[in-house]
Amino acid sequence: MTETAVPIETRIRRVAILGTCVSRDMIRIATDEAVQVKKYLARGTVRSILAKSPGNLSYGDPADLPGFERRNFETDIAKSAFKQLSNVEADICIVDMIDERLATWNNGDTILVNSKGFEVAVGKLPPPWKYRSPSAIRAETLERAPLWATKLKEAVGAMPIVIHRAVWAPGGGADDDAVRDQNAFLNQLYDILCATLPEAVAVRADDAFQYAATEHQWGPAPYHYIDPYYKNVWAAIAARFPAEAHSQQD
Template structure:
């Protein structure tokens, strides 16, 4: 009796995945992606400035109890964003970039050494432990803009050889919530912040990234957002619009 051998060809199943470099805006957009997309890679709380200039030496303990917050702050100190992009981005299908984490500026700890002024850094009490008080460089200032634009040039160099499409997610900050409340940010008007962001957004346009946004009148905040009410915590329809633009770009 002959022996029949059955050969089965098993084809690898490729699951699409996004790499998010940014804030809750990119993360919340990825959260409404179709279920066939894998859980995204997420690098947050790292200004493009601190990422481009490299690791920073700090002293003192990090006073954070949240493992996630500690991880984000340690990533900023070690400037992990660019090395991770170089190594991991080719294994993804899209880079989702947003710049909401730039809003608080950066600290200069020494010439050429910068840390993102994130809520994690503020809560860690690390800044007050440095032997020389770090200097704050405000978002929107000419100094910040100069450092940031140079750093974006470095980011372009990091991602351009990957062949992965880059989507700059740049919805305007919300002036109103869907519930009808006027919005501000720590007593700063949304109009003022949108004006500050304008030249940053335009620079990303010039980098030939695919720009993903919504009209001003559609950019509404939501008091029921899981992170609370803020000008950059939007309604579900905003995230769905951003998602649809990204998916159309990936499939084109």
């Protein structure tokens, strides 16, 4: 396997991420943190981000949660992801949809993600709340995806959007059927986002790099990739934003 070199000459210095560790790790591994992550929002889904806030929901002290999980839990409770993005100054906004693997709790128009932060702070919710598995909500997710994309565009304004078409990779502990099933759904979702956001830059790793890592900082999973994956995707992004396109103000 030949590892793709990462172009250094790019105008990207600051990024916002609405996605998961697959995009955050890319910045760490491919740029050695030379690119600044101005905002990183994770543990959200299409349906949950668009849903209403639960209002008077009783839960434990979020201060007991690690910072990353606490911030994402509070963002989900407040439904503030798009508002936060609207206040970020960055060169691009990277999105990926790997967190569509997460289950949700539903109560009418209110939806909360069953994240680690939720499990610690809330645990389980009584009726009328209903637990929904990821596979049970796919059709609703696809139906709501165009609105999610439209709201994303409204939030980031003129900031370019990069759709990181991250999917599950073999070798991460999931069986082949599960990988194929999840990827069929993810590719449908990415296709909808690309159609709704024709001006967005869509990137994916070359097939030669689509492998899960046997050893990874966050442990084995079909969305924890080998290091060359991240460098390959970042090279594709950097190539779309070359240094000569940098504004005179920077």
